[in-house]
Amino acid sequence: MGKEAASAFGRWFVLKNIPVKPELVAVCDLNPDVLEWYRQVPSVEQLTTESNELLANEAVDVVYVAVPHHLHEQLYIEVLESGKDLLAEKPFGIDLPAARRIKEAADKLGRFVRCSSEFPFLPGPQRVIKEVQAGTFGKLIQIRSGFLHSSDMNPDKPINWKRQVKFCGEIGVMGDLGMHALHLPLRLGWKPENVYAQLQNLYTQRPDGNGGMADCDTWDNATLHSDVEIAGENVPMTVEMKRMAPGETNTWYIEIEGTEGGVRYSTKEPKTLWTFTRDKEQSWKKTDLGFLSVFPTITGGIFEPGFPDAFQQMLAAFFVEREGLLDSRFGCATPEEALQSQEIFAAAGVSHAKKKVVKSNLYAQ
Ligand SMILES: NC(=O)c1ccc[n+]([C@@H]2O[C@H](COP(=O)([O-])OP(=O)(O)OC[C@H]3O[C@@H](n4cnc5c(N)ncnc54)[C@H](O)[C@@H]3O)[C@@H](O)[C@H]2O)c1
Numbered sequence: 001m002g003k004e005a006a007s008a009f010g011r012w013f014v015l016k017n018i019p020v021k022p023e024l025v026a027v028c029d030l031n032p033d034v035l036e037w038y039r040q041v042p043s044v045e046q047l048t049t050e051s052n053e054l055l056a057n058e059a060v061d062v063v064y065v066a067v068p069h070h071l072h073e074q075l076y077i078e079v080l081e082s083g084k085d086l087l088a089e090k091p092f093g094i095d096l097p098a099a100r101r102i103k104e105a106a107d108k109l110g111r112f113v114r115c116s117s118e119f120p121f122l123p124g125p126q127r128v129i130k131e132v133q134a135g136t137f138g139k140l141i142q143i144r145s146g147f148l149h150s151s152d153m154n155p156d157k158p159i160n161w162k163r164q165v166k167f168c169g170e171i172g173v174m175g176d177l178g179m180h181a182l183h184l185p186l187r188l189g190w191k192p193e194n195v196y197a198q199l200q201n202l203y204t205q206r207p208d209g210n211g212g213m214a215d216c217d218t219w220d221n222a223t224l225h226s227d228v229e230i231a232g233e234n235v236p237m238t239v240e241m242k243r244m245a246p247g248e249t250n251t252w253y254i255e256i257e258g259t260e261g262g263v264r265y266s267t268k269e270p271k272t273l274w275t276f277t278r279d280k281e282q283s284w285k286k287t288d289l290g291f292l293s294v295f296p297t298i299t300g301g302i303f304e305p306g307f308p309d310a311f312q313q314m315l316a317a318f319f320v321e322r323e324g325l326l327d328s329r330f331g332c333a334t335p336e337e338a339l340q341s342q343e344i345f346a347a348a349g350v351s352h353a354k355k356k357v358v359k360s361n362l363y364a365q
Contacts, residue, residue: 001066001089001116002029006041008312015312016296020319022062028054051075055082062322065089066116068161069168069175073098076113077105085112087318090179091345092338094169096363099342103335112322114332117183119147119252121313122305123292124265125184126330127273128254132188137258138278140230144255145185146240147177148248152203152220159206159214172199172219174345177241182341183333184254185228185237191340192226192237196357197348202244220244224348226360239344250307271304294330295320340364 009024026046027038035047048054054063055078063079064087065072072093079086086106092115093099106113119125131137151157161167162176169175185191200221208214221242227234245251253266262276264284273287290301293309295316314332321331343363351358 002027002034002064003037004308004311005064005066005315006038007308008315009043010041011312014297014299015316016298018295018316018320019325020323022315022319025059026054026057051078055079055084060084062087062319064116069094070166073102076102080105080109080111080113083109083111085322087114087116087315087332088338089116090333090338091169091171091175091342092179092335093342094175095171096339096342096346099339103339106335113335114318114321115179115335115338116314117179117333118307118310118314119180119267120184120187120330121294121310121317122267122270123289124267124270124273125254126292126294127289128184128256128263128265129188129330131261131263131275132256136261137256137263138260139233139258140235141257141259141262142255143185143190143228143235143237143257144240144253145181145237146242146251146253147180148240148245148251148253149177149243150245150248152243153246155203156207158209159216163206163216163218164214165217168218170349171342171345172201172222173241173243174219174222174348176243178222178239178345179333179338179341180252181239181241182344183337185239186333186337186340187330190228190230190235190237192224192228192239192344192360194227194357195344195347195351195360196225197351198223198225199348199352200244222348224344226344270306 006024023043028048028051029035030049038044062085065075066089076088093102199219202220203216205213206216221244224239226237228237251268255264264274271289273289275285291299291303291305294313318332320326344360346363347358347360
């Protein structure tokens, strides 16, 4: 993900009239081969394997930290204590207590902190927000949101840190994919209240890369059945986070259905928005959205956006909001939203273990 950030900074000039121009000046990675890659980025002045060295660099104002989840708390807090602002990767700490400690440190030190979640910056999700805010859906019937992967369907895929509790946490796939699936519902004020979770560990061993097998002890898939209170009604909301969803490669989706209207968006059809109307006949209308970004770019309006575009838009939101210039535009996931997502994952873990419905607010402070 560090390379994705470098790519976004490297083509910052595509953003039109953007009031801030960040430059990638320093990179830290333990792996010298990874560091070597950054040598081709002309603005980089410091390459180091020691995070302390990067944090001592006075030319650095903001640090984007994309490391395995067991390192989040320590590195994030070190960034904040060094007097720098932080773009954190999800899940914002390995678990809820870690997330709380990170947020407490950010509040105490008064640093600007946001958490990564780029998909809502695509034109489709932005239109979803506008359609919801128009308030024309009638009574809401259901909400479905999810983020789906499938490379783990291959049992021969070697194990890595994302498949081991000691590195990615007890929350497993929820830590990996959950902030993505929850960001938009949480931004719309829809925090799941009562959570019933089904968690699955489908492949319990994977090749260790050295001819043997290693324990794969994380949750591969999580399905959360919940309800949210909207306009005095309990609305069912399902949140899917799956590493084993047949055929799905990074599919982020949201569907909101009401008695009078509805909306569906999936990155499977990245420029398409589906909207529902109930007239004499009921119909789902398919609209090509083109390149309607939060921050205007030089890309023509008829072209298709992709992952690198969403990621750059998210970075633009981070830096523009940090300057106090975001206005009414969509901003990055906040520490509060990251914390709420961890409260939901904590409730989900208990729900699955006890096979019962758990209130996520029990985990809120
Ligand atoms: N926003 C997204 O769409 C998205 C996508 C993938 C991953 N992520 C998140 O990004 C983070 C990293 O995931 P990834 O897929 O890039 O992982 P990765 O394993 O590809 O990269 C992690 C890098 O961190 C380096 N590293 C490990 N320990 C370090 C240390 N102490 N100091 C400096 N460098 C260290 C490793 O050498 C490696 O290059 C995770 O939090 C993950 O959840 C976000």
